[in-house]
Amino acid sequence: MSNPHSPAPLAFITGASSGIGQALAARFARSGYRLALVARRTADMQAFADAHGWGPDRCRVYGADVADIQSIVAAGQACLAAQGVPDVVVANAGVSIGMDTRERDDLDVMARTFALNNTGVAATFHPFVAAMAARGSGALVGIASVAAIRGLPGHGAYCASKAAVVAYCESLRGELRGSGVSVVTLLPGYVDTPLTRENRYAMPFLLSPETFADRAFDAIVGGVSYRVIPWQMGVVAKLLRLLPNAWFDRALAGRARKHRQGGGKSDA
Structure with missing residues (x-):
């Protein structure tokens, strides 16, 4: 029998100032979770929490730059001190900016992308791994992308970083087995x-953040280890993975590329 005096479960979510992060926060809140919301834009997150009527007993906001290891580690430690060990940690913060390897400045874009999309995921999980393992429960959730499955022209930094998220989470899953x-x-x-x-290109099977959050929540609480959302994009990506390189290159010839620096958007 559950203890009626035990606190509600806690979800720690990065990139919570917009987009998927906010939608996930709302979805977890509807299921009775307390929230720890993390992003650089603390005012936006606090306004979001206030608009939903979430007081400090339900939601706390932590400012952090996920690309800065000590910044996000400190946010995690602050959460542990103020709210306890989360039941779910969602490493959602990420950036998507196009790059051209011929351009020197774009190497800095790539380094920032990896710092946020890769090292930032590990640094988000770091404060909680030992405490979750000691408790014997919890879920660490890495948000990758269907772009991880095949490299797209002009998306080198993003595709590579999201492929690395998949590989990193697979490694971590093995380490935490049992x-x-x-x-x-x-x-x-x-x-x-x-x-x-x-x-600047077609986006088939486009989902609203709320629909994605509903499906993501079901996957997380259902104990799924890997899922493409929506499943149709998973089928398309797997088919592209099976194409011979020459056919794949021909299929993407002339496809519009992602905006480079100045046109990228961040959910960090």
Whole structure:
């Protein structure tokens, strides 16, 4: 029998100032979770929490730059001190900016992308792994992308970083096997967020953030280890993975590329 005096479960979510992060926060809140919301834009997150009537007993806001290891680690430690060990940690913060390897400045874009999309995921999980394992329960959720499955022209930094999220989460899942802590890898297709609204190409099976959040929540609480959302994009991506390189290159010839620096959007 559950203890009626035990606190509600806690979800720690990065990139919570817009898009998928806010939609996930709302979805977890509807299921009775307390929230720890993390992003650089603390005023936006606090306004979001206030608009939903979430007081400090339901939701706390932590400012952090996920690309800065000590910044996000400190946010996690602050959450542990103020709210306890989360039941779910969602490493959602990410950036999507096009790059051209011929351009020197774009190497800096790539480094920032990896710092946020890759090292930032590990740094988000770091404060909680030992405590979750000691408790014997919890879920660590890495938000990758269907773009992880095949490299797209002009998307080198993004595709590579999201492929790395998939590989990292798979490694971590093996490391935590038997601990009671699950690792969930989610690969969104196209979701209507600030990250995608300036894309210059077709976005099939586009989902609203709320629809994505509903499906992601079901996957997380259902103990799924890997899921592409929506499943149709998973089928398309797998078919593209099976194409011989020459056919794949021909299929993408002339496809519009993602905006480079200045046109990218961040959910960090």
